Amino acid sequence: MESITVAITGAGGAGAISSGELLLRLAGRQGYFGMLKKTFSPQIRGGESAAILRLSPQPVETFDGVIHLLIALDWHNFARFSDEVPISAETLVVQDVQAGTPPDNVPDGAETITIDGAGVAAGVESGWVNMVFVGLMARVLGSDVDTVEALVAQRFRRHPEATGQAAVRAARAGFSLTEAERLRALMSELRPTRAVADRWLANGNQLAGLGALEAGIRFVAAYPITPASDVLEWLAGHLEASGGNLVQAEDELAAINMVIGAGFGGVPAMTATSGPGLALMSEGMGLAVASETPVLVLNVMRGGPSTGIPTKSEQSDFNLAVYGLHGDAPHVVLACQSVADCYHTTAWGAALASELQTLVIVLSDQFLGQSMQILDAPETTLYRAERFKPADSSEVDGYRRYRDTASGISPMAVPGDAHCMYTADGLEHTESAVPSPRAGDHQRQLDKRQRKIAQHDFGDSWYTLVGSARADTLLICFGAVTASAREALTALATGGRSVALLSFRLLCPLPLDQLEPILTCYERHWVVEQNHSGQFCHYLRSLMPAVAFRSLARQGPLLITPREIVDAIVGDSL
Amino acid sequence: MKAKEYKSGVKPIWCPGCGHFGVFNAITKALAAVDAKPEDYALISGIGCSSRLPAYATTYGFHGVHGRALPVATGLKVARPEIHVIAVGGDGDGFSIGGNHFLHACRRNVDMVYIVMDNQVYGMTKGQASPTTPADWRDSKLTPRGPEIPPLQPLAMALAAGAGFIARGYGGDPNGLAAMIHEAMAFRGFAFIQVLSQCITFVPEQQAWKELITEFNETTDDPARAGAILHGDNGLRKGVFYRNPRPSWPVSHGPVAEPGSGAREGFLAL
Numbered sequence: 001m002e003s004i005t006v007a008i009t010g011a012g013g014a015g016a017i018s019s020g021e022l023l024l025r026l027a028g029r030q031g032y033f034g035m036l037k038k039t040f041s042p043q044i045r046g047g048e049s050a051a052i053l054r055l056s057p058q059p060v061e062t063f064d065g066v067i068h069l070l071i072a073l074d075w076h077n078f079a080r081f082s083d084e085v086p087i088s089a090e091t092l093v094v095q096d097v098q099a100g101t102p103p104d105n106v107p108d109g110a111e112t113i114t115i116d117g118a119g120v121a122a123g124v125e126s127g128w129v130n131m132v133f134v135g136l137m138a139r140v141l142g143s144d145v146d147t148v149e150a151l152v153a154q155r156f157r158r159h160p161e162a163t164g165q166a167a168v169r170a171a172r173a174g175f176s177l178t179e180a181e182r183l184r185a186l187m188s189e190l191r192p193t194r195a196v197a198d199r200w201l202a203n204g205n206q207l208a209g210l211g212a213l214e215a216g217i218r219f220v221a222a223y224p225i226t227p228a229s230d231v232l233e234w235l236a237g238h239l240e241a242s243g244g245n246l247v248q249a250e251d252e253l254a255a256i257n258m259v260i261g262a263g264f265g266g267v268p269a270m271t272a273t274s275g276p277g278l279a280l281m282s283e284g285m286g287l288a289v290a291s292e293t294p295v296l297v298l299n300v301m302r303g304g305p306s307t308g309i310p311t312k313s314e315q316s317d318f319n320l321a322v323y324g325l326h327g328d329a330p331h332v333v334l335a336c337q338s339v340a341d342c343y344h345t346t347a348w349g350a351a352l353a354s355e356l357q358t359l360v361i362v363l364s365d366q367f368l369g370q371s372m373q374i375l376d377a378p379e380t381t382l383y384r385a386e387r388f389k390p391a392d393s394s395e396v397d398g399y400r401r402y403r404d405t406a407s408g409i410s411p412m413a414v415p416g417d418a419h420c421m422y423t424a425d426g427l428e429h430t431e432s433a434v435p436s437p438r439a440g441d442h443q444r445q446l447d448k449r450q451r452k453i454a455q456h457d458f459g460d461s462w463y464t465l466v467g468s469a470r471a472d473t474l475l476i477c478f479g480a481v482t483a484s485a486r487e488a489l490t491a492l493a494t495g496g497r498s499v500a501l502l503s504f505r506l507l508c509p510l511p512l513d514q515l516e517p518i519l520t521c522y523e524r525h526w527v528v529e530q531n532h533s534g535q536f537c538h539y540l541r542s543l544m545p546a547v548a549f550r551s552l553a554r555q556g557p558l559l560i561t562p563r564e565i566v567d568a569i570v571g572d573s574l
Numbered sequence: 575m576k577a578k579e580y581k582s583g584v585k586p587i588w589c590p591g592c593g594h595f596g597v598f599n600a601i602t603k604a605l606a607a608v609d610a611k612p613e614d615y616a617l618i619s620g621i622g623c624s625s626r627l628p629a630y631a632t633t634y635g636f637h638g639v640h641g642r643a644l645p646v647a648t649g650l651k652v653a654r655p656e657i658h659v660i661a662v663g664g665d666g667d668g669f670s671i672g673g674n675h676f677l678h679a680c681r682r683n684v685d686m687v688y689i690v691m692d693n694q695v696y697g698m699t700k701g702q703a704s705p706t707t708p709a710d711w712r713d714s715k716l717t718p719r720g721p722e723i724p725p726l727q728p729l730a731m732a733l734a735a736g737a738g739f740i741a742r743g744y745g746g747d748p749n750g751l752a753a754m755i756h757e758a759m760a761f762r763g764f765a766f767i768q769v770l771s772q773c774i775t776f777v778p779e780q781q782a783w784k785e786l787i788t789e790f791n792e793t794t795d796d797p798a799r800a801g802a803i804l805h806g807d808n809g810l811r812k813g814v815f816y817r818n819p820r821p822s823w824p825v826s827h828g829p830v831a832e833p834g835s836g837a838r839e840g841f842l843a844l
Contacts, residue, residue: 200841210837219653221645238837240828245652250678254645257638261618261649264636265657269649287639377841415634415650415657418613423628423635434584435629435637 003056004186005066007085008133010073012047015130018155019071020051021372022134025151026143028201028374031192033059035339036372039084040311041077048074050081055141057192059375061338062483065561067091069186071133073117075100083558092186094136094179096129113179120177121170128170135174140183142191145175200377204342204368205272207378208298209234211347212270216354216385217296218244219269221258223251223277226310227366228300231272252277256284256297263293264424266414268354268385270296275304275317278361282324285359289329289449291424292402292410294353294385298346301365303556312557313367315479316531321361322508322539328446330453331359333508335478337464339373344381345505348461351383356452357412363507365530367480367559387412390420400431404444408452458506465518467500473569474522476549478504478536481528481560488565499569507536510543519547526569528552530560575609577602582632587623593745593771593780594624597691600743601660602631603752604759615658618647620672622664623698624691624771641672644679644688651684652824658759659686666696669705669726676728679764680735685822687758687765690728691745693773693780701776713776730804732766733797733816739765740800740816745772746784747812754814763822770812786810793817 006023010016017038024036034055041047052067054060067085072078072095078085082105087093089107096117106112115136117129131152138148152171156164202210209231212220220239222232236246244267249255255271262269273281278299288295301317303309321333334349336342346362353360390399390411401422403410410431413420422433428445430436464482467489475485482503492499502518504510519525527537527549534553541549552568554560580602588594605615615633619625621640628635634657638646647661668676668690679688694711696702702714703721706728710720732740739761743751751769758765770787772780790813794800800816807815 198842202841206841210841213837219649221649241831241836243830245824247648247652247682249645250674253642254648254675254678257642257645258649258652260638261636261646261651262653263649264646265650265654267653269653283639284642291636291638377838415616415654416613418611421612421632421634423617423631423637425629425637426639427637433629435626 002058003054003060003064004068004190005052005054005063006069006071007050007052007067008071008073009048009050009078009081009085010130011076012049014073016049016073017051019130019134020053022151022155023053023137023141024372024374025201026138026148027055027141028199029147029195030142031195032057032141032374034374035060035063037063037367038370039081041080048077048080050085052085055190057190060373062480062487063559063561064487065563069094069183071137072096072099072102073130073133075102078103094133094183113182115177115179120173124169124173126166126170128167131167131170132174135171136177136180136183138171139175139180140187142187145172148172148175198377199374201372201374202339203230203370203372204336204339204364205231205300205370206234207339207343208336208346208362208364208369209238211343211345211381212296212350213238213242214381215347215350215383217268217270217350218242219259219262219267220244220246221249221255221269221271222246223249223255223273225274225277227302227370228272228274228277228298230370231298231300252280253284256281256295259295260284260288260291260293263288263295264291264414266387266412268294268350270298270350272298272300274300274302275308275320276306278317278320279324283326285331286325286327286329287426288359289325289331290426292357292449293424294357295359296349296353296362297359298362298364300369301363309557311366313365313480313559314531314556315365315481315529316535316555317363318507318531318535318539321363330450331361331508332356332453333361333363334505335363335507336368337479337482337503337505339368339371340375340378342368343378347381347383350385354385354387356456357388357409358449358453363479365480387414389413390417401433402429402431402445402448404431404448407455408448453509458511462504462506462511464503464505465500468498469500469521471498471500471522473499473524473526474519475499475501475526475528475565476540477501477528478507481530484560484562485528485565487562488569491562491566492569495570497569512543516544519544524550524572526550526552526572528560528565530554530556575606577606580605580612580632582630584629586630587626589775591774592623593693593773594627594691596745596748597624597689597751597769597771598627598630599748600751600755601689603748604755605633607752607756608759610658614656615660616650618650618659618661619643620663620667621698622667622696624662624664625667627662641667642675643667644672644675647686648679648682648684651686661686661688663690665690665692665694665706666704669728673705677731677735680732680737680766683736683738683764683820683822685762685764687755687767689755689767689769691769691771692728693771693777694725695773695776697773697776727804727807728768729807729815730801733800733804737766738763738817738819739814741767741814742812743767743769744783744787744812745769750812757814761817761819763819783810787812789813790815
C-alpha cells in the first residue's frame with residue numbers, strides 16, 4: 001500500500017468537511033502529500049457532506065477508488081455518497097456512537113471501532129464531536145498535540161474565543177484516545193521521510209488564478225457559476241494589489257464583452273465560467289476571434305448538459321470549446337493536466353491570447369478546480385501576456401490594424417497610441433479595419449486568422465508522453481483523467497504489460513505533423529475521457545482517420561479510476 | 575481640431591435624411607469643442623444602423639455584437655480609465671437585446687457617455703417594431719396588428735436604475751445636441767442621452783418631430799421630482815432632465831503593491 005484513503009462523512013453541521021481540511025493540513029505538516037475531495041448534497045447549508053482524503057509520502061494527484069478508513073460521524077443519508085465512498089470488507093470503519101445504524105452496504109465483516117465522540121467532548125465541556133475525531137486522527141498521522149491545538153485554534157480564529165477553546169479541548173481529548181494505536185497500524189508503511197515546511201496547500205482554481213496573475217492578467221470580468229466562482233474570488237482578492245481590476249458582471253454575455261473591451265484596451269483580460277456560461281459566451285468569443293482581441297476564458301467543466309450536475313466533474317464541454325463558435329473561427333483550446341498544472345496552463349493561455357491576438361479557452365474541471373492538494377510550490381512562470389506593438393513610424397504611417405502579414409499576426413495599437421486609430425470590428429473588414437463584404441477581403445482575413453494559429457510554434461508544451469516507445473499500447477487523454485491514466489500505467493507495468501501515455505495540453509489546433517510520428521510507434525490507441533459520447537475520440541478519428549482509435553469514455557460524476565483503465569487494457573489482449 | 579477633422583471619410587450606410595447624420599455631426603462638434611485628441615477617445619457600439627457610427631470617426635472605435643456595446647465600453651473604461659469612452663447605438667440594441675446591460679450600466683455608474691439614437695424601429699433588419707415603438711404602429715409585417723404593448727420609457731428606467739445624468743436630445747438640432755453631449759462628457763459618471771433620431775425610410779411620419787419637439791429647461795437633482803416629470807413625459811421634450819453625480823465605479827481601491835506580492839504566501843498554509 002503506497003497511499004491511504006480516508007473518508008469522513010456526516011450530516012449537515014457535523015463538520016465532516018472542515019475535519020477533512022484540518023487533517024489535510026496536519027498531514028502536510030507531517031511531510032505527507034495529499035489530496036482532498038469534498039462532496040456535498042445540493043443544499044446550501046446543512047445536508048450531508050463527505051470529505052475524501054488520500055495521503056502518501058509521494059505526490060498524490062487523483063483517487064484510486066478504494067477507501068481504507070471511513071470515519072462516520074453520522075450514517076444518516078450515507079447512501080447518497082455510497083457511489084463515491086465505496087466500502088469493502090477491507091475498509092476499517094470508525095463510527096461515532098450516535099452515528100445511527102450502519103447502512104446495508106457496510107459489509108458484515110468490516111472491522112468497526114465505535115467511539116463515544118459526544119461523551120469525550122462532553123468530558124471536556126465541549127460540543128465539538130468532529131474535533132474529537134480530528135484529534136484522534138492527528139495522533140494517527142504522527143502529529144504532536146501542540147500542532148493540532150494550533151491548527152484548530154487557527155481554524156476557529158473568526159469564532160468567539162470560548163468557541164475556539166472548546167474546539168481545542170475536544171481535539172486534545174481526541175488526541176489522547178487509545179484507539180489511535182489500532183489506527184496507527186494503517187499508517188505504518190506510509191511514514192514520510194521528512195517534513196517539508198514550504199509545501200503549498202491549494203486547489204486548481206486558486207492555482208489557475210495565480211497563473212493568470214503572474215502571466216500578467218490585469219482585468220477580470222466575473223459572473224458567478226459553480227464550480228468556477230472560486231477562481232474569480234481568488235483573483236478578486238489579489239488583482240487590486242497588482243494594479244488590476246475585477247468587475248462583477250450582470251451576466252456571462254456582459255462578462256465576455258467586458259473582457260473584450262479590456263483586451264481591446266491592451267490590458268490582458270480573462271473570465272472564468274462553466275458549461276452553461278461558456279455557451280452564453282459563445283457569440284462574444286466569435287467577436288474576439290473576428291476582431292482579433294486577446295481574450296482568455298477559463299472553463300471549469302461540470303456535469304452537463306444544462307444545469308446537469310453542477311457540483312461534480314465531467315469532461316463534456318470538449319465539443320463546445322472546440323466546435324462551439326459560429327462561422328469559421330480558429331482559436332486555441334488548452335487543457336490543464338493536474339491541479340498543479342492549472343497554474344502553468346492558465347499562464348500559457350494568457351500568453352498565447354496576447355501573442356496570437358485571439359480567443360484562448362482553457363479547460364479545467366470541477367475535480368482539478370476544487371480538490372485541495374498538498375504540492376510543491378510551482379516555479380514562477382516564464383509566460384507573459386505581451387502585446388505586439390506597432391514598431392516605428394514607418395509602421396504607424398498608414399497603420400493597418402488587420403495587415404495581412406506572413407505570420408498572420410499584425411501589430412496591435414490600443415487607444416492612447418497616436419496616429420494608429422482604427423475601429424475594431426466584428427464585421428468582416430479590410431486590412432485597414434474598414435467594414436467590407438467583399439469576397440477577397442473575407443478570404444484574406446479568414447486565411448490570416450487561420451494562419452496565425454496554424455503556423456504558430458507551440459513548442460513542446462503541447463503534450464506529455466510517459467512510458468516506453470516500445471510499448472504496444474498508447475493511452476491518450478487530457479485533463480483530470482491524466483493522473484488516473486498514469487496510475488494505471490504503473491499498475492499495468494507491474495502486471496508485465498508495457499503501455500505508454502500521451503496527455504494533451506493543447507487540444508486545438510492539434511500539431512498533426514508532430515503527433516502522427518508518436519502514434520505510429522504504438523499498435524493500439526486507447527482514448528480515455530470523462531464524458532458519455534467519446535467527444536475527444538471522435539475528434540481524433542476525424543483528424544486521423546487512418547488510426548483505429550479505441551474509446552474508453554464514461555460520463556461523470558464518478559472519476560474514471562486507474563482500475564477501470566487497467567481492466568479495459570487487460571481485456572483488450574493482443 | 576475642427577469638427578470635420580473627426581470624420582474618417584468612410585461613407586455612412588445611412589439613408590439620405592437619416593437622423594443619425596445629425597447625431598454624428600453633433601458628436602464631432604462636441605469633440606471639437608474640447609479639442610479632443612482622437613487617440614484618447616473611443617466610440618463603442620453594438621449592431622444596428624446607428625452602431626455603424628464608430629468607423630466614421632477618426633477616434634478609436636469598437637463595433638461589436640448586437641446589444642453589448644455597454645459591456646465592451648465598461649471593460650475598456652475600467653481597464654484604461656484615462657481613455658474617454660462614448661458608447662453609441664440604437665433603441666433595439668440598447669433597450670431590447672442589451673436591456674439588462676443598460677440597467678446595470680446605469681447602476682454601476684462607470685464614467686462614460688451613452689448615446690442612444692432612438693428611431694423607434696429596427697432599421698437594419700428592414701422595419702420591425704422596437705421596444706420604444708408605439709403600441710398601435712402597424713407598419714411591420716412581423717406585428718401586423720402593432721406591438722400591442724406599451725413602449726419602454728428609457729429615461730424613467732435610467733432614473734430607477736440609478737443613472738446620474740439623464741437627457742433627451744434631437745438629431746435635427748446638431749448644435750443643441752452637441753452642447754448636450756459636451757455637458758455629458760464633462761459629467762463624472764454614467765451619462766445617458768436618448769436622442770430622437772428619425773428613420774426617414776421606415777417611419778417617415780417622424781419628420782413631424784421637428785414641429786412637435788419642445789424644450790425642457792427644469793433640470794433637477796431631486797429623484798422624486800425627476801420621477802414625476804419623467805412619468806408624465808410625452809417623450810417629445812428635449813433637455814437635461816436629471817443631473818445628480820455620485821461616485822463612479824470603481825468607487826474604492828486597495829493600495830497597489832508589487833505585482834503579485836502576497837499572492838504566493840497565502841498558499842503556505844500548512
